[in-house]
Amino acid sequence: MHEQIQKRIESIITNLDQLPSIPDVAGRVINMVNDPELSFKSMADEISKDQAITTNILKLCNSAFFSKGKEITSVDRAIVTLGIKEVKDIVVIAATREVLNKAILGYDLQRGELWTHGLAVAILAKKIALAKNKKAVADVAFTGGIIHDVGKTVLALFVSNTFKEILSTVESKKITFNAAEREVMGYDHQEIGEKVLAKWKFPEVLKAMVRFHHDPALAPKEFLEMVSIVHIANVLCLMGGIGIGADGLYHELSDVAIKALGVTNKELEQFYSDLPVVLKQTKDML
Numbered sequence: 001m002h003e004q005i006q007k008r009i010e011s012i013i014t015n016l017d018q019l020p021s022i023p024d025v026a027g028r029v030i031n032m033v034n035d036p037e038l039s040f041k042s043m044a045d046e047i048s049k050d051q052a053i054t055t056n057i058l059k060l061c062n063s064a065f066f067s068k069g070k071e072i073t074s075v076d077r078a079i080v081t082l083g084i085k086e087v088k089d090i091v092v093i094a095a096t097r098e099v100l101n102k103a104i105l106g107y108d109l110q111r112g113e114l115w116t117h118g119l120a121v122a123i124l125a126k127k128i129a130l131a132k133n134k135k136a137v138a139d140v141a142f143t144g145g146i147i148h149d150v151g152k153t154v155l156a157l158f159v160s161n162t163f164k165e166i167l168s169t170v171e172s173k174k175i176t177f178n179a180a181e182r183e184v185m186g187y188d189h190q191e192i193g194e195k196v197l198a199k200w201k202f203p204e205v206l207k208a209m210v211r212f213h214h215d216p217a218l219a220p221k222e223f224l225e226m227v228s229i230v231h232i233a234n235v236l237c238l239m240g241g242i243g244i245g246a247d248g249l250y251h252e253l254s255d256v257a258i259k260a261l262g263v264t265n266k267e268l269e270q271f272y273s274d275l276p277v278v279l280k281q282t283k284d285m286l
C-alpha cells in the first residue's frame with residue numbers, strides 16, 4: 001500500500017472542492033422526481049433556469065433513443081411528451097457529460113470511451129429492468145448506468161502511477177481490479193464514486209449502485225436489485241468490448257446479482273445479443 005497516495009486521495013475526498021462538479025439543476029431534479037405531488041410546471045421552471053443545459057436537453061429529447069416522433073422545442077413540451085422520469089434522465093446526461101466525456105488515461109480510456117460505456121450500460125440497465133418487470137425503477141437503472149464509473153475520473157492519475165503494481169496484485173492474489181485498487185491505493189473507484197455522488201446530493205439508491213457495482217454481494221439488501229442491474233449491464237458491456245479500458249478483463253459476473261434478479265442464462269444471452277442495438281442507440285445520443 002502506498003501511504004502517500006492514500007493520504008492524497010483522502011485529502012481529495014475530504015475537501016469537496018477537489019471532486020468534480022456538475023450543474024446544481026441535476027441534483028435538484030433527481031430529488032424532485034420522488035415527490036408524488038411534483039407538477040410539470042415546477043420541474044420545467046427548475047430546468048429552464050439553466051439555459052446552457054436547456055439547449056442540450058432539447059437536442060437529447062429529439063434523439064432517436066428518447067424521441068416519440070414529434071419534434072420537441074421546449075422543456076414544457078418535453079415533460080408532457082416524454083414524462084417526468086425520462087426528462088430527469090436526460091437532465092442527468094446533459095449535466096454529467098462534461099465530467100464523464102474526457103480521456104481517463106490511467107484506465108487507458110480515450111476521450112469519449114468512458115462516456116460511451118456509461119451510456120451503453122445505462123441503456124442496457126434500463127432494458128434489463130424492463131425485462132425483469134421493474135418498469136417503475138427503469139429510469140433509476142438508467143441514471144445509475146451513466147454515472148457508475150464516475151470515480152475513475154478522480155482516481156485516474158493515481159492509477160496511472162501505480163498501474164503495474166495494481167495489475168501484478170490482480171495476478172498474484174487472484175483478485176478483481178477494484179480489489180487491487182484498494183490494496184495498492186487504499187481506495188477503489190467505487191468508493192470515490194460514492195463520495196462524488198454525495199457532493200452532487202444524489203439519492204442513496206444511486207450511491208449504492210455506484211459503491212457496489214463490482215461487489216453486489218456487499219450491497220445493502222434494500223438496494224441489491226438495483227445494484228445487480230447495473231452490475232450485470234456493466235459486465236455484459238465489458239464482455240462486448242464497450243468501453244473496455246485497462247481493467248476491462250478483470251471483472252466477474254456475480255452469482256449474487258444473477259440470483260437477486262432471477263436472471264436465466266437465456267436472458268443473459270438475450271441481453272448480450274442486444275449489445276449491437278444498444279451501441280447504435282448510444283451513438284445516436286453522443
Ligand SMILES: [Fe+2]
Nearest residue numbers: 148149213214
Ligand atoms: Fe467500475
Ligand SMILES: [Fe+2]
Nearest residue numbers: 117148149234
Ligand atoms: Fe463500468
